[in-house]
Amino acid sequence: MEFGLAIQNNRLGASAEGMDASAEVALRHGWKSVWVADHLIISRRGGPRADKWFAQYNVEEHDWILEALLSLAYVGARHGELRLGLGVVVPAMRDAPQLAKEIATLDTLTGGRVVCGVGVGDEEDYGEYENLGKEDRFRLRGAYLEEAVALWRHLWSGSSQPFVGRFHRLADFVFLPLPPQGGQLPIFSGGRSDRALARVGLLTDGYLGARWGPAEFAARWPAIVARAAAGGRSRPYLATRLRVRLGEQPDELYSLHGPPTRIVGELLAFEDAGVDEVIAVFEATTPEAIVHEVERFARDVVAEYRARSAERAAATAAGSA
Amino acid sequence: MEFSLAVQNYGRGTSPATLDASGEAAESLGWRTLYLIDHPMVPRSGEPEYHETLEPLTSLAYLAGRFGRVRLATGVLVPPMRDAVLLAKELATLDLLSGGRLIVGVGVGNQLDHGEYQNLGKEDRFGVRGAYLDETIALWRRLWAGSEAPFEGRFHLVRDFTFGPLPPQGARMPIYAGGRSERALDRVSRLCDGLYSSRWGPTELRRRWPPVVERARANGRPRPALATRVRVRIGAPPDDRYSVCGTAREMVAQLLEFEELGTDEFVAVLPATEAADVRREAERFAREVIAPFREELAERRQLRRDEYSM
Numbered sequence: 001m002e003f004g005l006a007i008q009n010n011r012l013g014a015s016a017e018g019m020d021a022s023a024e025v026a027l028r029h030g031w032k033s034v035w036v037a038d039h040l041i042i043s044r045r046g047g048p049r050a051d052k053w054f055a056q057y058n059v060e061e062h063d064w065i066l067e068a069l070l071s072l073a074y075v076g077a078r079h080g081e082l083r084l085g086l087g088v089v090v091p092a093m094r095d096a097p098q099l100a101k102e103i104a105t106l107d108t109l110t111g112g113r114v115v116c117g118v119g120v121g122d123e124e125d126y127g128e129y130e131n132l133g134k135e136d137r138f139r140l141r142g143a144y145l146e147e148a149v150a151l152w153r154h155l156w157s158g159s160s161q162p163f164v165g166r167f168h169r170l171a172d173f174v175f176l177p178l179p180p181q182g183g184q185l186p187i188f189s190g191g192r193s194d195r196a197l198a199r200v201g202l203l204t205d206g207y208l209g210a211r212w213g214p215a216e217f218a219a220r221w222p223a224i225v226a227r228a229a230a231g232g233r234s235r236p237y238l239a240t241r242l243r244v245r246l247g248e249q250p251d252e253l254y255s256l257h258g259p260p261t262r263i264v265g266e267l268l269a270f271e272d273a274g275v276d277e278v279i280a281v282f283e284a285t286t287p288e289a290i291v292h293e294v295e296r297f298a299r300d301v302v303a304e305y306r307a308r309s310a311e312r313a314a315a316t317a318a319g320s321a
Numbered sequence: 322m323e324f325s326l327a328v329q330n331y332g333r334g335t336s337p338a339t340l341d342a343s344g345e346a347a348e349s350l351g352w353r354t355l356y357l358i359d360h361p362m363v364p365r366s367g368e369p370e371y372h373e374t375l376e377p378l379t380s381l382a383y384l385a386g387r388f389g390r391v392r393l394a395t396g397v398l399v400p401p402m403r404d405a406v407l408l409a410k411e412l413a414t415l416d417l418l419s420g421g422r423l424i425v426g427v428g429v430g431n432q433l434d435h436g437e438y439q440n441l442g443k444e445d446r447f448g449v450r451g452a453y454l455d456e457t458i459a460l461w462r463r464l465w466a467g468s469e470a471p472f473e474g475r476f477h478l479v480r481d482f483t484f485g486p487l488p489p490q491g492a493r494m495p496i497y498a499g500g501r502s503e504r505a506l507d508r509v510s511r512l513c514d515g516l517y518s519s520r521w522g523p524t525e526l527r528r529r530w531p532p533v534v535e536r537a538r539a540n541g542r543p544r545p546a547l548a549t550r551v552r553v554r555i556g557a558p559p560d561d562r563y564s565v566c567g568t569a570r571e572m573v574a575q576l577l578e579f580e581e582l583g584t585d586e587f588v589a590v591l592p593a594t595e596a597a598d599v600r601r602e603a604e605r606f607a608r609e610v611i612a613p614f615r616e617e618l619a620e621r622r623q624l625r626r627d628e629y630s631m
Contacts, residue, residue, distance in 0.1 A: 014486070015417070015486075016418050016420075040406070040407055041406055041409075041479070041483070041484055042482070042483055043481045043482060044481055044482065045481050059483065063483035064483075064486055066417065066418070066486070067410050067413075067414035070378060070379065070414045070415055070418065073380075073383045073386070074382045075386070076383070076386075077385075077386030095404070095441060095442055096442075097361070097362060097441045098361055098402075098441055101376045102376045102378070102379050105379040105380060106379050109337045109340070109375070109379065127481055130480075131406060131480075131481075131482045133404060133476070133477060167442070168442060170362075172364040172365055172440075173362050173363070173364060173440045174362065174363055174365055174367070174373075175362060176372055176373040177335070177373055177375070
């Protein structure tokens, strides 16, 4: 498995310096990618269906946030090699044609390093749709997302044919320069609904998970891979965000917690479940704290995981020889 | 009068190397600001130079990551083609990433831009684009000030929200309006911190700028800044649109006119998109025109001081 880092463009204190330090330490430890979260102007109360969790988690996590694409452009301008992940952008809160242009520009400026996670948001996000003047889209957000992906591939592939959909009608346009990755720019679906999972392998190139442990992936992933194969598509890529709380007690949401040996065991279980990339999420926001946490995790956990994983691979190879 | 660069984030061959060369030229020559245009998706029948463009906000974030001194600006951004609340967040982020170096040039486009509004799914905004821009500016100032009071306008209802982090420049973020209509000029005197003019030479500025300054004063607002975007064509004869052109001596004379008319920032449009051309043209303009202009200006000032002291 590869490792990625959720650079904290969100949470109180998120800053250019913090993102810079995150990218630098991720690159130094041979990690593959950095990922940003996307919220724009959340509702403080969360709307009628928000629960206690919303107040505790969503407001704390997202009332202070730097815009996702611009954060990646900034980090991409300063650090080469790293893949730059949107995890996830919500097309229905914005406009798909404008996003097509912004993502294409980001890919051009970073030499083709963009990975585009997409999602639609939950019931609690209705207030944010309202604040953005997009409340009419809320009930159609899934359909809008699916059309956005089709429009993006159309534009990014360089087609000058008209695009006619339910939400978009583009007859006479020029879309240049094309992103270096063209129509192959990887799009991952995020979210835990059946519909989000159904998009994987049919509409999108991968899945961006969150909050699930190895058991959930082991239960759900094989069916998705099988469906993609039945559709004649290549095996989708599986990345997941994982909160890292080294040495801590478990709390109400899934996390990599407890001593290093336990976490190494969990990582091997994720590998067995088919996960290709683990995106580590730390709570730190100051540059010093981020670097400290990533280095501790890299030293105490990732190094041991890589050694164990290589041993298992060698044993399997020897067994089959 | 300071000098700035109209970055060619448009035109055939525009690339990250174009942005890098523009930033390097501006920083090494001591120019003030980089201005980027906004044309996400013009029709095929639209101006060919806007067929190939890099999105300006993404490009400015990239430049913020590469260059630490030069100011970063849109010239101009078109809010009614986008969404004002989303833009408030994007611009606040850009100001933060650049350490408070952002200038926001805004406009609405003209009849030629209708096809682009359509391509972006914003055709309903076209007929109300001026009113939308006015409300956008009010909304931005409110959000950037850190107010959590509800905002209720004709186009926006933002009631229950959090907006952080605030941009370092807060509600004082400079907003310049572009455009040549009376409405655009009126907007400068009512709502904005400056005018971003384009295609105007000294003749138009002499006629149209002083009333803007006067109206701003009547509105109890400080004198707006004047940034003039002008094509620079060293050694070339005049063509169908205004440019600073001719011999170096003639060009210096034209710059002196801009200076006298109150231009704060001369934004040069150079005939260069490829990185090597950007560097060469910027250096040539600095050497052959700006340097003698500054000498001439210093001499004139000295002369005036001498006259007073006699």
